[in-house]
Amino acid sequence: SSELTQDPAVSVALGQTVRITCQGDSLRSYYASWYQQKPGQAPVLVIYGKNNRPSGIPDRFSGSSSGNTASLTITGAQAEDEADYYCNSRDSSGNHPVFGGGTKLTVL
């Protein structure tokens, strides 16, 4: 089992706001990064660090963290945001990267 826990599936109505969470003890010490993966494609980094977006990522994507939980928020979800989302941080010892199990986002 992963050291980072994500809900398997989340749904959101078109244009509404959705929060995808990632829980793990290591998140008390390390920021999470977030990736979007569409079917048949490689993951794409959407958020890293405290709340940083790589170039080209829409500003409707934002990140936050509190205690042992990191969150990815999509404000005004679009149809093209339907995808799997993975969080990533360090393992509990801080030695190596780990990924959450992924959350499948459905935009209704």
Next chain:
Amino acid sequence: QVQLQESGPGLVKPSQTLSLTCTVSGGSISSGGYYWSWIRQHPGKGLEWIGYIYYSGSTYYNPSLKSRVTISVDTSKNQFSLKLSSVTAADTAVYYCAREGKVPNWFDPWGQGTLVTVSS
């Protein structure tokens, strides 16, 4: 911008060694500041970090795979490679290479991925 591309056999026999190469373009592995990683994804499953290498040759591997993994770098060709020995069907996966930032930890960009099937 930096781009990564995996290459290697798509079919490997059980007990043999899986070998993949990642070619980096648009940037130099030798410039430092980043680590160069391998990550895999079993069919329909999540992501598993395999290990990384720095341009100097220092490596770090996932403890769960450490006994079977070797990652090497060829800075003259701007490539890094993965070898996974004694493969079984459980190693069938899409293998990605990616550039890794350390603090905070992130992976960007990723290669397109290559499916490796372990079967006789």
